[in-house]
Amino acid sequence: MRNLLTLLVILVPLAFSLRIPFKLRTGSVGAITNVTSGGQAVVWTDNAFFVANITIGTPPQLFTVVIDTSSADLFVPDLMCDYPTGVCALPQCDGVYCNEQCPNKTCCLQVKPKFGFDSNYANFLSRKFSQRAANVSTCFGKRQYNSSASSSYSKQAHVVNIRSEHYGEIDGFTGLDTVTLGTSADEMITIANVAFTQVITMSQRFGNLTDIDGVLGLAFTSASVSGSDPPFVKAVKDGDVVDSVFSIWLEDMWQTSDNGTAGTTPYLGYDVPNHCSTNRTMWPLSQVRQWTFTTTGFTAGTYQNSDKWQTHIDSASHFITAPQKVATQVLNQLGLNANTPLPATVPCNTNISFSFTFPNGGQANIITKNLIVPNGMGGCMLAMRASQQTFTLGIPFLRGRCTYFDTTRQLVGTADALSHN
């Protein structure tokens, strides 16, 4: 984690930009706009994640959210995430004994009557409130969703408890509201009645990310902790988009054209002439939960592995996570001991690239400059971690190409970026 944080510090000056192109059904969002193609700028922020702006509610409330292909929930802080002030901030008012001990019973009722939760849920919320630091809002500095201010809100109130490798523990409850992906009228997609999580407590780790409010999960419904259709899946089901494909384009690390601050261009489905080759290759998913498929080959230097590995794409990860056995061989290629802590510190002129083979015979290389990255201590590291039996392809994979995600055909694919310089 320390290594990761220091790496991120080094990356601060960069503002990588990408767009998630969407193709809209003409007229379906007529109330808001009549665009036929949509998209949104995505930038590197908080030294941690790629984010985009979305809105929730009517009138729209703005949120900056992580673009995450590995999870499937939309969550943003709720107004309730603020810790009560005044008498309500007394410890006696925090938790299940509030009704007996708090001088002002209104404090205890803030959650329950407002949303009509059943008593189990009210107790759950009380417990959650009492677990956090007594007078500190875990959502401090973030935008918070105000359901009373939205005419399109309806309550759902299913308990959500997310435990994420990337974000820590996030607690809240579900609500339904209109969501727009993107914020500029000529490019946004409007999706009605999206289930999202109204967060009431979040991990300090996520709370500390001051430029990020929440997360937009882009995986499938079966990966949703709240058990609801994530926004893009819902958009496809409801016919809000003509094509079920979204894509992510990311520049190479250090790309000299603009060092990562790429401009934006109109997109239409796969057609991204300004960024990527039209010669794309698509292959089927092996599991429709995350964006998981089978890789049939892996190469690093002279090391070749032709085992079949379950592999998923994670736009919220900074690493290529390799099966332990493979990671050990990669270290070996670099003359490093198998016990080297990962991510491994390496000389900045290290020359190594990874190559993956996909079920359709397609290939994708991860070039050196996306793999050997600053470690924050003036040196460099190999952006690789190890796991048990799977590959996870994070940002080093997404750089230098367009990656396509097709929810209906259950395909994933890539096209090479036009420029690597």
Ligand SMILES: *[C@@H]1O[C@H](CO)[C@@H](O)[C@H](O)[C@H]1NC(C)=O
């Ligand atoms: C809708 O499309 C028409 C014709 O292209 C255009 O004149 C009009 O400004 C558009 N409206 C909006 C809200 O974008």
Ligand SMILES: *[C@@H]1O[C@H](CO)[C@@H](O)[C@H](O)[C@H]1NC(C)=O
């Ligand atoms: C999101 O909106 C805020 C406020 O308008 C703006 O400052 C920020 O640059 C936007 N971020 C992205 C990724 O578009």
Ligand SMILES: *[C@@H]1O[C@H](CO)[C@@H](O)[C@H](O)[C@H]1NC(C)=O
């Ligand atoms: C009790 O708490 C409520 C909600 O915070 C507040 O509006 C009210 O003024 C409080 N009453 C007293 C007597 O402090």
Ligand SMILES: *[C@@H]1O[C@H](CO)[C@@H](O)[C@H](O)[C@H]1NC(C)=O
């Ligand atoms: C929280 O309470 C502690 C001890 O009561 C106090 O030292 C601290 O300043 C408080 N923090 C805030 C943000 O009010």
Ligand SMILES: *[C@@H]1O[C@H](CO)[C@@H](O)[C@H](O)[C@H]1NC(C)=O
């Ligand atoms: C939430 O929205 C309601 C209705 O618009 C408004 O009265 C209230 O002040 C808002 N709360 C906050 C904290 O902005």
Ligand SMILES: *[C@@H]1O[C@H](CO)[C@@H](O)[C@H](O)[C@H]1NC(C)=O
């Ligand atoms: C969050 O930020 C605070 C204050 O800067 C720091 O003390 C704490 O260690 C951070 N927590 C995490 C989990 O990053």
Ligand SMILES: *[C@@H]1O[C@H](CO)[C@@H](O)[C@H](O)[C@H]1NC(C)=O
């Ligand atoms: C990109 O960033 C690197 C490292 O900060 C710097 O050395 C290089 O000059 C930058 N290139 C451009 C074109 O800004």
Ligand SMILES: *[C@@H]1O[C@H](CO)[C@@H](O)[C@H](O)[C@H]1NC(C)=O
């Ligand atoms: C298109 O991609 C295929 C498979 O990766 C490759 O064999 C072929 O050479 C490419 N064609 C062009 C024109 O780049």
Ligand SMILES: *[C@@H]1O[C@H](CO)[C@@H](O)[C@H](O)[C@H]1NC(C)=O
């Ligand atoms: C890196 O290694 C590849 C082969 O593994 C070689 O073709 C290439 O020239 C090397 N690049 C540098 C800068 O040494």
